Amino acid sequence: MIKTPFSAGLKRAEKMALFRARAVSSSxxxxxxxxxxxxxxxxxxxxxxxxxxxSLKSMMNQMLTLDISSQYGSCMPLSNMRIGMxxxxxxxxxxxxxxxxxxxxxSAKILxxxxxxxxxxxxxxxxxxxxxxxxxxxxxxxxVSNPGHxxxxxxxxxxxxxxxxxxxxxxxxxxxxxxxxxGGEGKSKSSGKHGQVSRTPWGKPTKSGYKTARTKKRxx
Numbered sequence: 001m002i003k004t005p006f007s008a009g010l011k012r013a014e015k016m017a018l019f020r021a022r023a024v025s026s027s028x029x030x031x032x033x034x035x036x037x038x039x040x041x042x043x044x045x046x047x048x049x050x051x052x053x054x055s056l057k058s059m060m061n062q063m064l065t066l067d068i069s070s071q072y073g074s075c076m077p078l079s080n081m082r083i084g085m086x087x088x089x090x091x092x093x094x095x096x097x098x099x100x101x102x103x104x105x106x107s108a109k110i111l112x113x114x115x116x117x118x119x120x121x122x123x124x125x126x127x128x129x130x131x132x133x134x135x136x137x138x139x140x141x142x143x144v145s146n147p148g149h150x151x152x153x154x155x156x157x158x159x160x161x162x163x164x165x166x167x168x169x170x171x172x173x174x175x176x177x178x179x180x181x182x183g184g185e186g187k188s189k190s191s192g193k194h195g196q197v198s199r200t201p202w203g204k205p206t207k208s209g210y211k212t213a214r215t216k217k218r219x220x
Contacts, residue, residue, distance in 0.1 A: 072142040078121045078135040083113045088144045090123065091137035098140070101126060105147030108139075171201070 089098035120132040171181030
């Protein structure tokens with residue numbers, strides 16, 4: 001068999017990877033098998049305490065909490081998160097399910113450290129509003145995908161019909177029997193009857209609703 005420089009380089013790389021794996025596994029095994037040392041007393045009555053070796057579980061938990069990128073997409077209570085993290089799909093009450101920040105491309109930000117607060121954690125929503133939410137509520141780490149959803153333009157009228165959107169007909173283009181804004185000669189802008197506010201097809205005011213204040217003030 002003819003040895004090429006490429007095959008020799010592959011063998012050398014495999015040997016280096018095997019050596020590194022053995023070194024890491026041996027160090028982990030030594031740390032797990034090493035028993036925590038007890039405090040020793042000297043003849044002068046002084047107590048000398050040696051540092052305990054952390055267990056493998058505590059080391060793994062520390063590594064997971066330090067690496068934020070490995071937590072993207074994870075759902076957990078706000079008490080397990082840190083300040084400055086971007087989150088979405090936030091609960092309003094524990095166990096209720098996600099209610100806030102669910103639209104495409106949105107995210108909220110944690111403003112206070114959840115571990116230091118008593119019960120509530122301050123969060124800034126995409127609208128700029130700041131709200132106090134129970135730190136027992138769960139949320140998902142990261143930003144919602146598809147940020148370009150709001151800027152997408154439809155190519156033709158049929159594409160909106162594919163999405164289930166029906167055509168919108170203006171009230172001024174209808175007849176008086178179909179809409180309160182209908183009727184009139186030519187392009188009328190009088191909304192059906194001159195001086196009236198805009199109304200729904202069923203006759204209710206669309207902008208300000210019905211007036212509930214008294215028309216005349218009572219004399220005391």
